[in-house]
Amino acid sequence: MEITLFDPIDAHLHVRENALLKAVLRYSSEPFSAAVIMPNLSKPLINTKTTLEYEEEILNYSSNFKPLMSLYFNDGLTLTELQRAQEKGVRFLKLYPKGMTTNAQNGTSDLLGEKTLEILENAQKLGFILCIHAEQAGFCLDKEFLCHSVLETFALSFPKLKIIIEHLSDWRSIALIEKHDNLYATLTLHHISMTLDDLLGGSLNPHCFCKPLIKTKKDQERLLSLALKAHPKISFGSDSAPHFVSKKHSANIPAGIFSAPILLPALCELFEKHNALENLQAFISDNAKKIYALDNLPNKKVRLSKTPFIVSTHTLCLNEKIAILKGGETLSWNIQEIA
Numbered sequence: 001m002e003i004t005l006f007d008p009i010d011a012h013l014h015v016r017e018n019a020l021l022k023a024v025l026r027y028s029s030e031p032f033s034a035a036v037i038m039p040n041l042s043k044p045l046i047n048t049k050t051t052l053e054y055e056e057e058i059l060n061y062s063s064n065f066k067p068l069m070s071l072y073f074n075d076g077l078t079l080t081e082l083q084r085a086q087e088k089g090v091r092f093l094k095l096y097p098k099g100m101t102t103n104a105q106n107g108t109s110d111l112l113g114e115k116t117l118e119i120l121e122n123a124q125k126l127g128f129i130l131c132i133h134a135e136q137a138g139f140c141l142d143k144e145f146l147c148h149s150v151l152e153t154f155a156l157s158f159p160k161l162k163i164i165i166e167h168l169s170d171w172r173s174i175a176l177i178e179k180h181d182n183l184y185a186t187l188t189l190h191h192i193s194m195t196l197d198d199l200l201g202g203s204l205n206p207h208c209f210c211k212p213l214i215k216t217k218k219d220q221e222r223l224l225s226l227a228l229k230a231h232p233k234i235s236f237g238s239d240s241a242p243h244f245v246s247k248k249h250s251a252n253i254p255a256g257i258f259s260a261p262i263l264l265p266a267l268c269e270l271f272e273k274h275n276a277l278e279n280l281q282a283f284i285s286d287n288a289k290k291i292y293a294l295d296n297l298p299n300k301k302v303r304l305s306k307t308p309f310i311v312s313t314h315t316l317c318l319n320e321k322i323a324i325l326k327g328g329e330t331l332s333w334n335i336q337e338i339a
Helices: 018-024 048-060 079-087 114-126 145-157 171-179 189-193 196-201 217-228 260-273 277-291
Strands: 002-006 009-013 034-037 066-072 092-095 129-132 162-165 183-187 234-236 301-305 314-317 320-323 334-338
Touching: 002 277, 009 234, 009 277, 018 314, 018 320, 034 048, 048 066, 048 079, 079 114, 114 145, 129 145, 145 162, 145 171, 162 171, 171 183, 171 217, 183 217, 189 217, 189 260, 217 234, 234 277, 260 277, 260 301, 260 334
Parallel strands: 009 034, 034 066, 066 092, 092 129, 129 162, 162 183, 183 234
Antiparallel strands: 002 301, 301 334, 314 320
């Protein structure tokens, strides 16, 4: 059995910086045509200049790959700065509520404040797309749900602004997507295939710790259903986020799952298991092209076959290990050719 996927797109990707960037980028740039690149670096991408410098670095270490750059939402995004970014082809803003995830200490503390709403108004006028890590302070399994009132306010106040709920994790958020024309979402491999049991069911597995948390069986099943039918308002976004094993085994475990090396084989396995392989093309590419109005992307054909793929336990960077999701397992699908 074989399948060919055309122009895969990862609508939510972390490729980090410096040596780590060099070590992990190929896992995404080789099989994917494009990816929305996250701006929460150690020094966040708060303006057009730093964003374009980072884009150039990514381009230097990849080929036939389009990084879709995003700006870290901050109070310095004046109308002039947004216009400058738009002129340079930057189309995404990423809003991090303060302290909700990795490198979000510089995030937005007042989501409905006057300055935030002013920036969103300008973003709407200029045709930006707002990507939001939709969580607010509260019980860990309810953080996304607690952000619903903010999402509704944004959707109603800025009806022409496309708003993406990144890495949808709570089944209760599905109703929002279906209620508001300008609300969309991305889904990760881990949120549609895993539950809290994978993180906590046996001994603690730090390599399954992410934000937002993987949640209950009900959440996983409802989100998987969206993916399997390639819901037109949903696109694939891996949220692949590498961390050194030494940090993942520390007392202060960072959130993030490194899934990039297995994404397409694992998705094939998952979709085949549920008799939905015919919808994988839409989930992995076609929906994103429509939602984000993407064109002129690098053409890419990825041929996969149903042959065993033994997943490496880790990759290396600066003599440090980066654990790979499902490391040591054997998947039933593997990439045969990328053209």
